[in-house]
Amino acid sequence: MRRILERIWLPGDMIPNEIDLAEEFGCARATVNRAMRALAEEGLLERRRKAGTRVALNPIRKATLEIPITRLEVEQRGWAWRHSVLERAETLPPVSVASRLGLSDDVEMLHVRSLHYADNHPFLYEDRWVNLSEVAAIRDVNLQAIDANEWLVQNTPLTKGDISFSAANATKQEAELLQTSEGEAIFVIDRTTWNGDIPVTIVRLAYTPGYRMHTEI
Structure with missing residues (x-):
């Protein structure tokens, strides 16, 4: 997220694959996958099967809505x-x-x-x-x-x-x-x-x- 927000990874950029990121951060590939999925759900990444993951061109900004009492x-x-x-x-x-x-x-x-x-x-x-x-x-x-x-x-x-x-x-x-x-x-x-x-x-x-x-x- 920091790399996206600081424009190290620009909108439309392909980001490294899960294996490379797992090696860089010293963690399991499953951990990287969960992080990617969370960023995609926030609208910051676009994930396509067999096409890799890119920084979203038009990031979605989601409003937080609660059911108020x-x-x-x-x-x-x-x-x-x-x-x-x-x-x-x-x-x-x-x-x-x-x-x-x-x-x-x-x-x-x-x-x-x-x-x-x-x-x-x-x-x-x-x-x-x-x-x-x-x-x-x-x-x-x-x-x-x-x-x-x-x-x-x-x-x-x-x-x-x-x-x-x-x-x-x-x-x-x-x-x-x-x-x-x-x-x-x-x-x-x-x-x-x-x-x-x-x-x-x-x-x-x-x-x-x-x-x-x-x-x-």
Whole structure:
């Protein structure tokens, strides 16, 4: 990485093979392979079978995204957090939810709608579906005492996810809950999380107007 960042190895340059690097650094070839794989995953190297490894011409800079706990996000901004469960039901999911998760639409899921507050002002409207076949334990959780977001982060393995960000016009329901005007621009996150190949939850997060998201690269 130092040689790449200091431009000793320039973009597009072929780098030494694993055998030569293992000899230079006095380590096993498997160790070099793991290092190369890690740099490739970071977008700094391009590896092609039988064609060698080159420094990426256009290095990818990846943003670090975590699943935030809403309570902590609000409190870290200096506000008092609370939430209210608007709906909790074990019911059949709409086709759009079932198909996105690859589940049958005749299997009941847990549907939870919640409103999060910051200093008693609406902060986030959360519309969530949970795969009960994977997270049956949530049936016994008091989601008024701990919200679904925090409980899932703390108690359920999440190995991968799909996240989309968008601007949207607040629906009538969202406008009423977020205390804004229907059609007002709001920030929306649609997120699906998985444990291996098994879907865990799908959620739509609609934030109050003016919300800003910060991440790092």
